[in-house]
Amino acid sequence: MTGIDDVAKLAGVSTATVSRALSGRGHVAPATREKVAHAASQLGYVVNAEASSLATGRTRNVGVVVPFLNRWFYTSVIEGAQRRLMQYGYDLTLYNLSGNEHERASVFEHFLLRKRVDAVLAVSLELTADEVDSLHALGRPLVGVGGPIPGVPTFSIDDVAVTKLATEHLLSLGHRVIGHIGGDVERELSFHLPTHRRAGYELALRDAGIEPDPELYFPAVFTMESGYQAAKQLLGGPRHRPTAIVAASDEMAIGAIIAARDMGLEVPRDLSVIGIDNHDLAPFFNLSTVDQHPELQGERAVELLMKALQQSNGDDVPAVDQPLPFDLIVRGSTARVPLTAAAVDSAHG
Amino acid sequence: MTGIDDVAKLAGVSTATVSRALSGRGHVAPATREKVAHAASQLGYVVNAEASSLATGRTRNVGVVVPFLNRWFYTSVIEGAQRRLMQYGYDLTLYNLSGNEHERASVFEHFLLRKRVDAVLAVSLELTADEVDSLHALGRPLVGVGGPIPGVPTFSIDDVAVTKLATEHLLSLGHRVIGHIGGDVERELSFHLPTHRRAGYELALRDAGIEPDPELYFPAVFTMESGYQAAKQLLGGPRHRPTAIVAASDEMAIGAIIAARDMGLEVPRDLSVIGIDNHDLAPFFNLSTVDQHPELQGERAVELLMKALQQSNGDDVPAVDQPLPFDLIVRGSTARVPLTAAAVDSAHG
């Protein structure tokens, strides 16, 4: 295979000059640079990443750790991160924690420790203290996306604000009896997203002078199936039925829409539904939602990592400065509260 | 950071012995091996992958190239591949071709050439001749999954047989007027999957003595939305309406189910629908389908790559030997043809 020596010979310069010319580090006369570039492309020379890494201590590769892959949010974050990384000339090595305990442990105790990555991006990870420690032990920049990791700068949308916005959208349409489908209680302890989303929902209600009714909340995991089940419960309750539902994710919201249909309710005539995500499927289901731009979250996280890599060799990452944007997308699943329901409700009040 | 010298010192042996003891290559006395292992774990030593690669020429890393990420099939294949790779001690570096032309080119002309990977796995890729060439130019084992690549050993289910099986399931339930939603014609030239699936559908019909009716076929891309549209066309046609639909993917099939509902048809009473995939969402939509086990495809592909890596250093990969399994999964979206329709149909014949 053609190496730096071949290029040096063909260009009539030393290997050091080739290295400098091609990497852009150090001073090279424009004419020489030209010669070298030409020789390199003529030979089809591409620098050997392994050798370069060994010499520089930098791999030009980042590790991306995900809890599993088969989920819209993760793949979207990865797409965004990947795009940015490519622009910086970095590779992306993927570590998936979806295996058994043994496999998971081996990612932290083995794979990540072989010095193959300059930095680590942790996507929506719930890590044990030991795992966070071993990540820090890498001495590499580390940032999180989509979930809070103790002691790690993390990109995440403001889940309270996002759900508040979604709820306010429904309030502005005249809804007063608004249900919420959110994360299950068991996960809430370590992973605050569901709690935050519920908090945003309750905050919006209170701001509007409405006391949240615990009977209008149903827990669910973040799947269509679970959203469907929870919506059924919510809509079938013997007390007053909500005229609208805020789901903590689009997949849950879609489940709720289907549940409504199956119960003979028409969306949005009889029930408004809003989700959070702007999932790929949201347009098809005509779902109103709050776009959380996961690809952008991935891109931003990479930018932060790159900044950290330029500044130092340690694992101190500059703080996340700008808040992440989110946007209300109004489609056809939300509409003005039915007159009858509004009348009934105001009669109650 | 602790290196091989530290371990050697602590164990009281040479670095060569440490290397042999830890890698398992070469002969080391059991007692020595024990000493070394102990010293290594005491120091938390993990071999530096970069240095090891440079010395051996093997990276213990494979490149996985996908056209994009946000699709159930790709992520499933990757999950399977990743799991197996981990078991072999390999990392997975992800290359995504979903960017613009420039970015795509740079994957082939730059990223893949830096000798960071021992082998390449190409998932459902439609590659130009140049791209295939540059992959071969790596001189590394290369296998494909899920789509045919000229001159590359490729894992793929037997698309004809799979769709034939799905169609036969409907025939066995008494259906005679069976529609098909498949890939759009434009992609068929390079990517044979849609054509194969249509062929399997037609083959099953002919075997049952039914001449395929072109009016019962509608093209679609592999999304819910597109399946929905195609099903609407199929079901709304002024001539005879099919009593069943074979969709070339589960997402299209789900689109078809929703289209049927929207038209006031009940599944499976008025219409049977079967898909292909056994997608994550299939259970929720109670969809009958043919499971194509994409994770298994990923695992198998990795096994083949590993075999190739053990045998030689060239890029000759042993042929794919065993056929990939697929399984009919009968859920609630398929049922015996309605008596009336059957009567009408037999009256026609």
Add this chain to the structure above:
DNA sequence: GTGAAAGCGCTAACAT
């Protein structure tokens, strides 16, 4: 069975 030493292909002082 173990150690000494020569590289793997590149980069980064240091010299010039």
Add this chain to the structure above:
DNA sequence: ATGTTAGCGCTTTCAC
């Protein structure tokens, strides 16, 4: 601005 050279951390002959 360019060349010389000593490593980066490991593996692997080749001796013993």
